[in-house]
Amino acid sequence: MARRRKALGLTVERASAAARVSAQYLSQVESGQRPPSRRLAQRLERVYRKPGEYTQPRYRFEGPGRRPAPEAARQALREIRRATALDGPAPQQPAAAPRHPWPEQRPVLDDVLWPIGLHLGAEARVEVEQLEALRGEDDFLWQTLNQMSFDSWSEKRLTVRLLGAGHLMTVAPDSVGCAVQVVSGRTGRNLGAVAQAAIVLNCDELSAVVWPQATVQIGTSHRRCDFLAVVSVRGMKRTVCIEVVSPDTHPDDRRDQARADHLGIRVGRLWVEHLGRADLLAGLRRWMSATLPQAPSAIAE
Numbered sequence: 001m002a003r004r005r006k007a008l009g010l011t012v013e014r015a016s017a018a019a020r021v022s023a024q025y026l027s028q029v030e031s032g033q034r035p036p037s038r039r040l041a042q043r044l045e046r047v048y049r050k051p052g053e054y055t056q057p058r059y060r061f062e063g064p065g066r067r068p069a070p071e072a073a074r075q076a077l078r079e080i081r082r083a084t085a086l087d088g089p090a091p092q093q094p095a096a097a098p099r100h101p102w103p104e105q106r107p108v109l110d111d112v113l114w115p116i117g118l119h120l121g122a123e124a125r126v127e128v129e130q131l132e133a134l135r136g137e138d139d140f141l142w143q144t145l146n147q148m149s150f151d152s153w154s155e156k157r158l159t160v161r162l163l164g165a166g167h168l169m170t171v172a173p174d175s176v177g178c179a180v181q182v183v184s185g186r187t188g189r190n191l192g193a194v195a196q197a198a199i200v201l202n203c204d205e206l207s208a209v210v211w212p213q214a215t216v217q218i219g220t221s222h223r224r225c226d227f228l229a230v231v232s233v234r235g236m237k238r239t240v241c242i243e244v245v246s247p248d249t250h251p252d253d254r255r256d257q258a259r260a261d262h263l264g265i266r267v268g269r270l271w272v273e274h275l276g277r278a279d280l281l282a283g284l285r286r287w288m289s290a291t292l293p294q295a296p297s298a299i300a301e
Contacts, residue, residue, distance in 0.1 A: 002030040004048045018047045025146075034132065037139030073167040073200040076207035080176045080230055083207075083237035086292065087179030087265065095188045098222040102185030102215055103149040113145070113160065119153040123276045127160050134164065141168045144197045150213060154244045154272045155226050159212050162199045162227075165281050170195035171209050176230045179239035179265060185215035185224065203285050207232040210242075216263070223263055231288040238291050240266045242284075244275070266291045 005015050016026040021040060028034040029044075036044065041054040048054075117125025135141050141163070150156050173182040174192035182191045201208040214228035227242040241263060243250070250256055250269070260267035268287050274280060 001044070001048070001054065004050060005030070008048065010047075015044075015047055019043045022146075034136060037142070039139050069167055069169050069200075072202040073169060076200050076202035076232075077169075077171065077176065077209065079202075079207040080209060080232040080237055083177075083232040083235050085177045085179065086236055086238045087177075089177070090174065090179055090181045090192060092190070093181055093217055093219065095183065095190055096217065096220045096222075097188040098183075098185060098215065101187075102213075102224055113156060116153060116156060116160075120157055120275075124153075124157050124160075127157065127164070131160050131164055138168075144168060148197070148213060151224070151226070152244065152249075154246075154275060155212065157275050158227070158242075158244055158270070159199070161275070161280060162201070162210060165203070166199040166201040166210070169198060169200050169209075171198040171200070171211075172196070173211070173214075173228075173230075176209055177237060177239075178228070178230050180216040180218070180228070180263070182211070182228070183215055183217045183222065185213075185222070188217065188222070190217075203281075205233050206285050206289055208288055218262060218264065221262075223259070225263075229288070231291060233289050233292045236292050238266065240268065240288065240291050242268050242270055244272060245269045246272045 005012070010018075012023045012026055012030075016023040019026060019040065020043065025034070029036045029040070036054060038055060044054050045051050113128045116128055145159070145163075145168070148159075150159070172193050172195045173180075175195075178192065182196075183189060184191055196211060196214075199210045199212070201210065208229050208231045210227050210229040211225075212227055214225045216223050216225060216228065225241045226244050229240050229242065231238055231240055241260075243256075245256075256267075256269070268291075270284075274283070277283070
C-alpha cells in the first residue's frame with residue numbers, strides 16, 4: 001500500500017487528506033499496525049487507483065464498518081426506557097449560547113488515542129491496544145471516538161475502559177429519560193431529541209447509557225460533564241454525572257459540592273490514580289447501583 005502511494009507521488013499527508021483520515025492513522029494502516037475498515041479501504045482504493053484491491057480478505061476486514069448492536073446493549077436500552085425515573089424530567093429551557101463554548105467534534109479525523117502511553121504510561125497504552133484488538137475493525141467506533149473532543153487524557157482513558165465493557169451506539173438523551181437538558185457545547189441548541197454517541201453497558205442487574213463530554217444547561221448557565229449517564233437497576237433509573245478528578249484539577253471540595261448541587265443530579269468523583277485499577281469497572285457499577293436510592297461521594301475508596 002505504501003509502495004503504491006509513493007509510485008503515485010503522494011505524500012502521507014496528501015493521501016490521508018484525500019482519504020479523510022489523519023496521517024498517523026494512515027501510517028498505521030500502511031504498516032499493518034491497524035487493519036483498515038471497509039469504508040476506509042474503499043476510499044483508499046479510489047485515492048490509490050486500485051479498485052477492489054484493499055477490500056480483499058487478506059487485509060483482515062470482515063463485514064461493514066458499523067457493527068450491529070449486540071442483544072445485550074439493546075436489552076439494556078429497553079430496561080432503561082421501561083424503568084421508573086427517580087428524577088424529574090429534563091426542564092425545557094430557552095436556548096442560551098454558552099459563555100465559554102466547548103467544541104462538539106474535531107473537524108478532521110485523527111487517531112486521538114495513539115500517544116496515550118506517552119501521557120499516562122504503559123498500562124494506558126496496553127488498554128488501548130486491547131481495545132484495538134477487540135474492536136479494531138469497528139469503523140463507526142473509531143471514527144466517532146477519534147472525532148470526540150476531550151478535556152484530558154484521563155477522560156480518554158476512562159472512555160477506553162468503558163468501551164472495553166460496553167458498546168458504542170447513538171442514543172438521544174430524552175429517549176431514555178435523561179433528567180437534565182443536554183445542549184450543544186458550541187451553540188447551546190437543545191440536543192435532547194438528537195441521537196448522540198454513547199456507551200451502553202449491561203452488567204448483571206445494572207443497565208447504563210453513558211455520554212462522554214456532555215454539555216448541560218441549567219437555567220441560563222452551562223456545565224460540561226465529563227460523563228453523563230442514565231442508570232437503571234431493578235426497574236428504577238436515575239441520571240448521574242461522573243467527574244474524573246485530581247488534587248491539581250479539583251483542589252476545592254466545597255466548590256465541587258456547590259457545582260454538584262447546582263447541577264441537580266448525583267455526581268461521583270473518580271480520582272485519576274484509580275483509572276488503572278483492575279476493579280475500576282466493578283467500582284463504577286457499585287457506585288451507579290448505589291445511586292438508587294443513595295450514592296457515596298467517591299466512586300473508589
